Amino acid sequence: DTGVSQNPRHKITKRGQNVTFRCDPISEHNRLYWYRQTLGQGPEFLTYFQNEAQLEKSRLLSDRFSAERPKGSFSTLEIQRTEQGDSAMYLCASSLTADYKNTEAFFGQGTRLTVV
Amino acid sequence: AQTVTQSQPEMSVQEAETVTLSCTYDTSESDYYLFWYKQPPSRQMILVIRQEAYKQQNATENRFSVNFQKAAKSFSLKISDSQLGDAAMYFCAFPSGYALNFGKGTSLLVTP
Numbered sequence: 019d020t021g022v023s024q025n026p027r028h029k030i031t032k033r034g035q036n037v038t039f040r041c042d043p044i045s046e047h048n049r050l051y052w053y054r055q056t057l058g059q060g061p062e063f064l065t066y067f068q069n070e071a072q073l074e075k076s077r078l079l080s081d082r083f084s085a086e087r088p089k090g091s092f093s094t095l096e097i098q099r100t101e102q103g104d105s106a107m108y109l110c111a112s113s114l115t116a117d118y119k120n121t122e123a124f125f126g127q128g129t130r131l132t133v134v
Numbered sequence: 135a136q137t138v139t140q141s142q143p144e145m146s147v148q149e150a151e152t153v154t155l156s157c158t159y160d161t162s163e164s165d166y167y168l169f170w171y172k173q174p175p176s177r178q179m180i181l182v183i184r185q186e187a188y189k190q191q192n193a194t195e196n197r198f199s200v201n202f203q204k205a206a207k208s209f210s211l212k213i214s215d216s217q218l219g220d221a222a223m224y225f226c227a228f229p230s231g232y233a234l235n236f237g238k239g240t241s242l243l244v245t246p
Contacts, residue, residue, distance in 0.1 A: 022178070051233055058143075060225050060236030061179075074232045109179070120167045120186070123234060125179040 022126035024110050030132045031100055038096045039129045043112030050093050051123060052085055053109040054078065061109055067093060100133045107131075138228050140237035147216045148245050154201070155211045155240045157226030163187075166229060168202070168209045173223040173239070182224070185209065218244050 023042040031037050043050050048069050053061035064083070066074040069090035079085075082100075087093040097104055107130050111123040137160045147153035159168070170182040185193045185202045192200050197217075201210045213220055221244045227234040 049232075053233075058238065060138075060227075060239050061234075063230070063233040063235070066232040068232075111179075120184070121229060121234070122169075122181050122184070127176075127178045 022110055022112055022124050024108075024126035024129050026129055027127065028130045028132075030134060033102060033133055034099055036096065036098045037100060037131065038094050039108055039110075039131075041093045041095070041110030041112075041126060042091075043093070043110070044114070044124055047112035047114045047124070048090065049113045049115070049121070050087055051111040051113075052093070052095050053111065055107040055109055055128070056105075064095075064108075097131075100131075102133045105131055105133045138226050138235055138237040140226055140240050142240045143238070144241045144243065146243040146245060147213070147220075149216055149218060151216055152212060152214045153216055153242065155213075155224050155226075155242070157209045157211070157237055159207050159209060159226070159228050161207070161228065168200075169227040169234065170198070170200070170209075170211045171225045171227055171236075172220075173225065174219075175222070179225070183211065213242075216244050218246070220244050 025040045050067040052064040055061045063076050065085050067087040082098045085095045107128040109128045111125045113121045113123045139158045166187045168185045171179045172182045173179040183195045183198050197214045199212045223239045225239045226237040
């Protein structure tokens with residue numbers, strides 16, 4: 019296994035268009051996270067899946083954002099009607115632990131979104 | 135709300151020297167873990183070291199060690215014998231709900 023994979027690595031889109039990102043976690047990991055990282059900031063939590071169930075969503079996840087994890091495998095993050103403020107690095111991470119306080123999260127390289 | 139503060143936006147260290155990155159946090163919990171993650175340029179974030187709050191002994195991973203002061207809610211990272219490959223963004227992180235709450239990061243520059 020080569021780790022967490024994210025596609026595409028870069029995406030440039032026009033304001034108002036919809037975009038979809040994909041994350042393939044480490045195969046045996048049942049926990050999957052999406053984060054957003056803007057320049058000069060640390061990653062900010064967006065949403066969390068345990069298997070196929072979306073268990074937590076941040077207030078940052080507006081109704082233009084939707085995430086899915088069908089069958090508890092890969093995950094997609096869709097942004098509808100993109101705005102310039104959506105420009106950021108979108109990071110996916112996965113983990114496997116029964117103790118969420120001791121979570122070593124494995125991150126992908128991220129998808130950099132630029133909205134023009 | 136649990137907050138994580140990294141007060142040093144940038145730090146610089148010479149190769150082979152030692153550097154300490156600071157982090158403070160705020161929590162009302164008594165049992166928790168703290169993490170330092172490294173994000174090299176254009177590469178994925180990786181875990182550097184973790185500390186359990188109940189353990190009095192500071193965690194050590196090779197050249198990386200922490201100075202954990204629970205009462206002061208301080209969790210600093212010491213990098214000894216710095217190498218060029220240590221150049222990266224370093225983030226202090228604290229579990230919040232199911233995810234991690236990250237600080238704003240410290241950019242570490244390593245000079246030859």
